[in-house]
Amino acid sequence: MLEARSIVKRFGGITVLHGLSLTVQRGTVNCIIGPNGCGKTTLFNILTGNLRADEGEVIFKDTDITKMPAYQVARMGISRKFQIPGVYPELTVVENLMIPLAGQVGQAGKSSKSGILQTLFARPTGRLGELLNLCGLTEKATDKVETLAHGEKQWLEIAMLLAYDGDLIMLDEPTAGMSVPETQKTAELVRRLQTEYGKTVLVIEHDMSFVRALDCRLVVMLRGRVVREGTLDEIQNDPEVVAAYLGGSA
Known part of the structure; x- marks a missing residue:
């Protein structure tokens, strides 16, 4: 459903995304994790048209949306939740x-x-x-x-x-500030979006209990790049991921 191809984003002399590529299959739940400053929200801003990539392409449902403004991206069927509730x-x-x-x-x-x-x-x-x-x-x-x-x-x-009723729902840290029971309920809600409504979901998250409850494909970002993809059990044993994100030593 969604493909980011070799995305580069610079802010002045600082490169935040270094040729990042990402694919999201229709009808799946996907979670992007990574330490603060690795470029997760910048990627979301590019995917939704809130920022323009310096290099690369964004393809949604076989249409190039790289240069579309945010309102046109929304009309294409991408819905986004920011970190602070937009109610x-x-x-x-x-x-x-x-x-x-x-x-x-x-x-x-x-x-x-x-x-x-x-x-x-x-x-x-x-x-x-x-x-x-x-x-x-x-x-x-x-x-x-x-x-x-x-x-x-x-x-x-x-x-x-x-x-x-968009096709792709993007959630930026939906459990920020939540209690443990609220976090578990949110995981159930996200799963219902997929199983009951057939939505494709892309999530940014830091709470590993929420990530485990989702039981979905994970994309690990470090320093503006995707470095690992897989289940939580697979990526949490990766030395680079352990050292940089999960708090262990390589």
Whole structure:
């Protein structure tokens, strides 16, 4: 579904990504790990059109999106969650979910405000109920988002990405600031995106308990390059990975 080919990114005289290449297969969950400063978020910014690569190509569903701006990349079917929850605190949970649903209706050609609202209210009960159940906020559907716990805001935003119905969902450190139970629930939620909704998921993460719970393909980045790919059991025995990331000695 997604391929990054020999991506190079420089900031002034500093090269952050050194000819990095990455492939993501349709219908899979993939997790990028690596120490702070290795270029993970820079890579995400390039894949989503928030930054332009200095060299290389990004191919999504057989289309070259290397030079597309972020809004066009989103319309191609890539949805992204940033590290800080991008929710609307002054709105209710349901209102937050209706925003991406309205955007989806608008893309279908019903561009007038009245047409969007009529369509949403004709079919939202089932879809909204499904999304509320997914993020575990059915009992808080009419609560203002500003009253939610941090983990609940993270889950709501993931449900908002699903509401937009993109093909590839990208999550940047979705468990940051979460408790252990919240982290485990987030892993279950990410897995449901794949198994129940058929989504392809690409995650950046530091929490190794979350990574183990995902039980997915890992991509290890060091110093702006992909140095290892495989399962957690495979990569955690790699001397270079152990020394640079997992805290052991080579």
